Amino acid sequence: MTQSQDNSSIAALQRVLQGLRSHRYVALGAVLSLILLTIATAVTPQIFRWGIDQGIAAKNSTVVWESAALMVVAALARGLFNFGQTFWSESTSQGVAYDLRNQLFIKLETLSFSYHDRAQTSQLLTRATSDIEQIRSFIGTSLIQVIGAVITLVTISTILLIMNWQLALMTLAVLPIAAWILTRFFTRNGSVFQRVQEQLGDLNAVLQENLIGVRAVKAFVRESQEATRYTALNNELIAVSMKTLYAIRNTFPIIFLLSNLITVVVIGYGGAQVIRQQFSIGELVAFNSYLLFILQPILLIGFAAPAIAQAAASAQRVYEVLDAEVEIRDRPNAIPFRTCGGRITFENVSFRYPGATVEALKNVSFETKPNELIAILGMTGSGKSTIVNLLPRFYDPTEGAVRIDGHDVREFNLMSLRSHIGIVFQETTLFSGTLRENIAYAKPDATLAEIIEAAKTAQIHDFISELPEGYDTVVGERGVGLSGGQRQRIAIARTLLTNYHILILDDSTSAVDAKTATQIQTALDDLMEQKTCTAFVIAQRITTVRNADRILLMDQGLLVAQGTHEELMRNSPLYSAILESQVKPT
Ligand SMILES: Nc1ncnc2c1ncn2[C@@H]1O[C@H](COP(=O)(O)OP(=O)(O)OP(=O)(O)O)[C@@H](O)[C@H]1O
Numbered sequence: 001m002t003q004s005q006d007n008s009s010i011a012a013l014q015r016v017l018q019g020l021r022s023h024r025y026v027a028l029g030a031v032l033s034l035i036l037l038t039i040a041t042a043v044t045p046q047i048f049r050w051g052i053d054q055g056i057a058a059k060n061s062t063v064v065w066e067s068a069a070l071m072v073v074a075a076l077a078r079g080l081f082n083f084g085q086t087f088w089s090e091s092t093s094q095g096v097a098y099d100l101r102n103q104l105f106i107k108l109e110t111l112s113f114s115y116h117d118r119a120q121t122s123q124l125l126t127r128a129t130s131d132i133e134q135i136r137s138f139i140g141t142s143l144i145q146v147i148g149a150v151i152t153l154v155t156i157s158t159i160l161l162i163m164n165w166q167l168a169l170m171t172l173a174v175l176p177i178a179a180w181i182l183t184r185f186f187t188r189n190g191s192v193f194q195r196v197q198e199q200l201g202d203l204n205a206v207l208q209e210n211l212i213g214v215r216a217v218k219a220f221v222r223e224s225q226e227a228t229r230y231t232a233l234n235n236e237l238i239a240v241s242m243k244t245l246y247a248i249r250n251t252f253p254i255i256f257l258l259s260n261l262i263t264v265v266v267i268g269y270g271g272a273q274v275i276r277q278q279f280s281i282g283e284l285v286a287f288n289s290y291l292l293f294i295l296q297p298i299l300l301i302g303f304a305a306p307a308i309a310q311a312a313a314s315a316q317r318v319y320e321v322l323d324a325e326v327e328i329r330d331r332p333n334a335i336p337f338r339t340c341g342g343r344i345t346f347e348n349v350s351f352r353y354p355g356a357t358v359e360a361l362k363n364v365s366f367e368t369k370p371n372e373l374i375a376i377l378g379m380t381g382s383g384k385s386t387i388v389n390l391l392p393r394f395y396d397p398t399e400g401a402v403r404i405d406g407h408d409v410r411e412f413n414l415m416s417l418r419s420h421i422g423i424v425f426q427e428t429t430l431f432s433g434t435l436r437e438n439i440a441y442a443k444p445d446a447t448l449a450e451i452i453e454a455a456k457t458a459q460i461h462d463f464i465s466e467l468p469e470g471y472d473t474v475v476g477e478r479g480v481g482l483s484g485g486q487r488q489r490i491a492i493a494r495t496l497l498t499n500y501h502i503l504i505l506d507d508s509t510s511a512v513d514a515k516t517a518t519q520i521q522t523a524l525d526d527l528m529e530q531k532t533c534t535a536f537v538i539a540q541r542i543t544t545v546r547n548a549d550r551i552l553l554m555d556q557g558l559l560v561a562q563g564t565h566e567e568l569m570r571n572s573p574l575y576s577a578i579l580e581s582q583v584k585p586t
Pocket residue numbers: 117353354356360378379380381382383384385386387
């Protein structure tokens with residue numbers, strides 16, 4: 001691990017600690033309990049010393065009984081404060097994890113398409129679950145252990161120095177050595193702990209892919225190969241986890257050894273002092289008891305060290321997402337998008353996807369007129385979806401500008417812009433819930449009448465009303481239980497229910513039979529006249545192309561021709577070729 005990586009994981013941990021501010025009262029409760037616990041612990045050997053020297057040695061049974069009673073009180077107090085400390089530190093940790101989970105989710109929702117294009121879903125899931133859990137357990141357990149250890153060390157060292165400074169100095173000499181060993185453990189092994197989390201993310205990736213793609217896996221009879229792939233990654237996870245164990249194994253026995261050596265020193269040197277009557281037996285017993293209390297914190301810090309290293313690595317991974325730049329955001333003086341006159345202008349637009357080597361759009365220029373239905377046609381990969389992606393600012397052009405009624409789309413408030421653009425995507429995403437909830441996704445307060453109207457337009461109402469539960473039918477995860485065409489029509493109904501001015505249909509009737517597609521198209525034509533200023537349809541069917549007021553013909557990112565069906569038939573050999581090869585005849 002490089003120095004800078006080390007620093008940033010420690011900086012990430014510091015930020016986690018700053019997050020404690022919003023839970024300061026609960027955290028304070030934990031620290032207060034801890035201080036009281038330390039006092040109760042520190043007092044116990046003194047009760048011992050008093051009981052032995054003034055009770056047993058002085059043959060005073062009252063003192064013996066009193067000291068025994070006091071020890072019971074001290075034990076009860078220790079139990080109580082221990083409970084308070086654990087309860088409040090756990091509560092604090094839950095609060096911190098709650099905040100981080102929410103922050104991460106909100107950030108993931110705000111991050112631009114370009115971020116999600118590059119990020120691995122499973123790694124993001126691991127960050128939102130396992131990494132946050134590591135941080136939670138650090139706050140709930142390791143942090144309070146370390147604070148407790150430091151407070152105990154300072155308190156007990158002071159008491160030991162007061163009791164017998166020579167013996168105390170000999171004993172305390174072990175502390176810097178232990179501190180050095182632990183620091184070395186941290187700096188050497190930080191990256192190993194980070195690798196464990198990455199490996200877990202990779203393992204989750206395969207799991208996730210296989211769960212989502214279970215049908216493909218079975219259809220291609222790849223179960224055993226997928227199991228082998230999973231096992232290989234699982235082996236790697238074990239290997240890297242074992243590395244952390246080796247690191248722990250190489251460090252902690254030395255600390256244990258050191259702690260045992262101190263006992264030898266105390267019994268040897270302290271015993272000699274007792275013989276010379278420079279130290280009472282009670283004091284030696286008390287000193288030895290303190291020794292346990294002083295070694296315990298060192299060991300606790302030792303045990304907490306791997307968890308802290310792990311939490312630091314996890315915190316770094318979580319903050320990496322929280323700090324990721326949101327590329328597409330509102331400008332400071334963003335204006336709301338209210339109405340649309342229908343003049344959409346692409347002005348010398350070039351666009352390259354982040355990380356791509358070639359441009360997906362090259363110097364594309366066109367302008368629509370109000371109420372036009374624009375069909376975009378082209379071979380696969382020619383840039384059709386990319387054109388429509390630039391309108392709601394899923395991406396911003398690399399060069400040039402996209403304007404609506406003369407305003408650059410970047411001038412608009414993003415939420416108002418997107419809420420007035422209705423899109424039916426190429427791939428349909430449904431959410432688990434009822435059909436009604438799915439159709440009303442963007443307008444949860446829609447009435448049943450509105451929902452039915454949208455469903456009728458999308459030619460899905462008859463199907464839904466024949467279901468036993470009708471609109472209250474629960475659809476499975478990602479719409480399992482529905483055919484591709486049914487899913488697509490629900491997606492169309494969902495879009496129709498939004499308050500759109502601009503409508504974009506990206507291949508949205510591709511999974512519907514030709515007759516239904518024509519019915520949908522006719523209903524859409526009516527709606528377009530009522531609600532829409534401009535509609536874009538990525539065309540796969542000759543009927544769509546024929547109905548369009550204008551066709552934009554794309555080829556390898558270039559807008560090579562535009563015009564009506566008849567014009568293009570006359571002028572563009574590519575158009576005729578595409579229609580013949582790609583568009584399914586009706
Ligand atoms: N998220 C992305 N990241 C990088 N490159 C992309 C991304 N999406 C598309 N591309 C590339 O940009 C080019 C244009 O893609 P686009 O999706 O616009 O094509 P299309 O004409 O809609 O294709 P299809 O008809 O197959 O849907 C393609 O070469 C594609 O590989």
